[in-house]
Amino acid sequence: MRRARRFIMFCPLLVLALLFMSLPALSQDMASGGAIIEPNFGDDPTTFNPIISNDGTSNTVIARIYPDFVGVDSETVQYMPGAKGALVSDWDISEDGMTYTFHLRDDMVWSDGVPITAVDVAWFLDAVLSGETSSPRQELIDRIESYEIIDDHTLSITFDEANCTLISTLAPVTPVPAHIFEEVYGDDYAGMDENEYNLNPTVTGGEAFSFANFRPGEQTTLLANPDFADAEMGAVIPEGWVYKVVTDQVVQMEQFFAGELTWVASVPQGYRDEVKERGAAGEFQTYETPAGTIRFLSLNTADPTNPQDGLDEDGNPIDQGHHPILGDARVRQALNYGMNFDEVNEGAFFGTGIPVASHVRPTDWSFPAGLEPYPFDADKAMQLLDEAGFTDSDGDGVRECNGCMYAEEGAPLAFTAKTNAGNTSQEALYTILQDQWNELGFDVAVEFVEFGTLVSEFTAQTYDAIGVFWGLATPADPNGIASIFLPEADVVGAGYNTQSFNNPRLNELIAEARTIPGCDVEVRKEMYGEAYQILRDESPWIWISTGDVLLTAQTNVENWAPRAGGSRWNIDAWMVSEM
Template sequence: MIRTTLLASTACLIGAAAAAQTLDVALDVPPAGLDPHLVTAFNSVLIASPAIYEGLTSIDNDLNVQPGLATDWTISEDGLTYTFTIVEGATFHDGSALTAEDVAASLRRVQSEDIASPLASRIDLVTGIEAVDDTTVELTLSAPFAPLLASLAGIAIVPAEFETDPEALQQTPVGTGPFRFEEWQPNGYISLTAFDGYRVEGQPALDEVRFHFVPESATAQAGLLSGDYDLLPTIDPATALMLEGQPDLNIQTTRDLAYTLIGMNASVPPFDQPEVRRAVNLLLNRQEIIDAALFGAGVPAGPLSPALTSWALDVSEFDCYTTDVDAATALLEEAGVETPVQVRMIVLPRQDARDIAQVAQQQLAAGGFELTLENQEIGTFVQDWRNGNFDMFVSANGGNVDPDLYFYRTFFGGGSTNVFQYADDELDAMLDEARSLTGTEARKEIYDEIQRKLACEGPVAHIAYADLSAAVAEGVSGYTISPIGRIADIATIDVAE
């Protein structure tokens, strides 16, 4: 209770102060909560990290692992023990000091079945978590796990008192980041104010970051041009084209690590049959979808982004990526599927997802699939997605720097985001082997096999890796678009008065 009282009183003091420099950010939809161990929606993650929350490690814009709340670490020769040294002088936004116990409690919280974190698969090989002293945490693993350091970058550290609380952080987040939560106006904005106890001298450069919820793209564009907004961190290709060349405005573009997808519920007919999932892929024309829904700004997606040059296979290796209606029809007949097939498809509330759904609806109709599209608000979509309440869905998914961080939680039987209820013993065995190896070459051989298997018969039809674009007002300095879709340099961004 002491933490809560301090948080409220400190918020009043900060709220009374006038913010001198504010970064006004326009987002299309409000977040579906701000608990870093529970949220999966893009805007939830974008707001929460790294502005409010930090992990033991971090990922830079070049996709390399860097220190975070851990200044350094050692790894035992057998790869089973990791010892982390916690940074000195870090405090939570409620004024309490960060200790190793907070780190340990945060990791236990992610593993807790009661919390049911979608991040649980990232550290499921961690069998021992010990706060050795106030500044040292030791993790013991059941098997070597090469992606652990990258995994920990996505797990925020929160105060130990929230270990068993599944609700408090959703509306009132408490982290160690450069900005602290100030105010949430439903359907209006979320305000984060500079944390004066942040451990890095001179950071943050801003007094406030205000995330405005602007569902209409035209309204966001007009606000950017008029000076109401300083940054549109994720804009669709149509908006990028319209804003290109505007004075006092910069468009930054990179290859997105995230991707758009069509998901299939592998527990319900007819998608419980691999032949049907292959048929869906054969009916899709990804380039046509990219041209129509993304204005050509993207590339056909395999299971891994081409940005991961050390891991990703070229889509030319997947035989189901050549559109063939006759072959798809033959597969459906072989599987005993009677057409037409009535399908309920839920759609993420993003313009690119809506457009992809409409094109896919037409393409899949050629094989006898009659899709009913449900355009849902974000809370309903996330709930249906997590509960497997769909036949198919169209969405977008954030990418990761290591294949295990996507594949294991998504496709392993019982994985923490295996909403498809997909199960394949052969795939599970490959995933277990790949994550336990330490040599990149040996891991790549297995992940090549996994990509070939998932591309055509998995529960996901990967659609596109888009060109990720952001629109930045000229007065904003220090911002660089990140392929992981976050405002990675939020602590050093400045806005000219």
């Protein structure tokens, strides 16, 4: 093994040459600070179109090639006028609190030299607000009443109400090159998903890099943007950024140890001790920070054979049927009580996991005192299953419906849980959970699925249970519940309420907390606390864990300085020298 690693260490320069061999020659006035090679552990991006993107892999690339509309300051971790990489320099609010006038910078340009203006924001808004795209940004449709282009660098947006979360509501808004999108897509918003331009954009800009090429199954390559207005060093230092596909976490770490990868944004649990030790010895740079994600299992409460939107055109609930097994809250609660987190933590997370109780991090301002994860209680779990009408009448170890609410009489207590293949901790987690739950009388099948397929099933609402990660907003935004658990977000193929959850009291709380006059933090915290408790008790998701994230970079990366507000906040200043 030692010899193999020594041999691989001769390869980084060859790898780098191969990664960039298909690119045009770099001009002498472009950056020369080496190439950043970052692992894409997962599947290929599905699109580089920010209007319809709904997966983390695609969004990672989009964030490098398109500007934000409103931005977050990486130091204060708050929305700030004039934040780095954001188009908005300032904003004014009308007396009634419903109209925001945004003043835009005049120093951002697209890669073809065309200035970035209010028209580019308007094109994004027109497409999303049409309701004809597959965009998951349902909250923009619900909240925005109208907009007006005042001039090239001034845009006003009027909302349906004055509330405490309007700036964070606009976080997904991304300027797009209107002069190109109009030519490519026209007004055929419904056909946008099938357009080849989505994976081969010719014009990007406003960020540190510009799109170069995409090679499916291999990598996405970006080049330094010489016109990036917010470069920390006055110009973009790295000559490019390569998002290289790696098949699994073992391969990822082997390539990092061999010097083939510049950095790793999240070291797998099984490698953390080694990386920390070698980092302390000066072999790598390391940085540890609280995770911005929660690991969860979404439980479909509706009939997965006939997915329906949550609401009709008039806002009335649609009969979505019930999932035969998971439609009963007692079954969902039994799954929670039947999870032995200590066993899961040791077996899948190497003891680094932190249990979570609901859709909130313990460090967020809205986290309520007394909100606790479910304890492991197998007896309580089996009692709930008995009450739900699932008993093992034939003694084969699998419970059947004997007077249950939604399944046919005699139907087994069976469902399929799916997660992304290649993630060793996810695969270990669901193997352990499968054993734990089957001990209670469930018949749980586990499937490890290609990530793109998993996302498609998730949004199509044709699944029983799907386990992935959810990135919580930075800054913390408790109103994010609205885009996941309210019926307005239950849109087949687009919305994030794919579990079809609808609780009237939760809907009421979120509306009140969002619009309370004066936006009193303590009053809002109390309301969100009740909302989190409802979600914990009803369990449309099983919230499993969060934790700390260990980042690591090679020692030849200068200016690598991750912050809690963003690990790539100064990526334009990274200089990668030869090993």
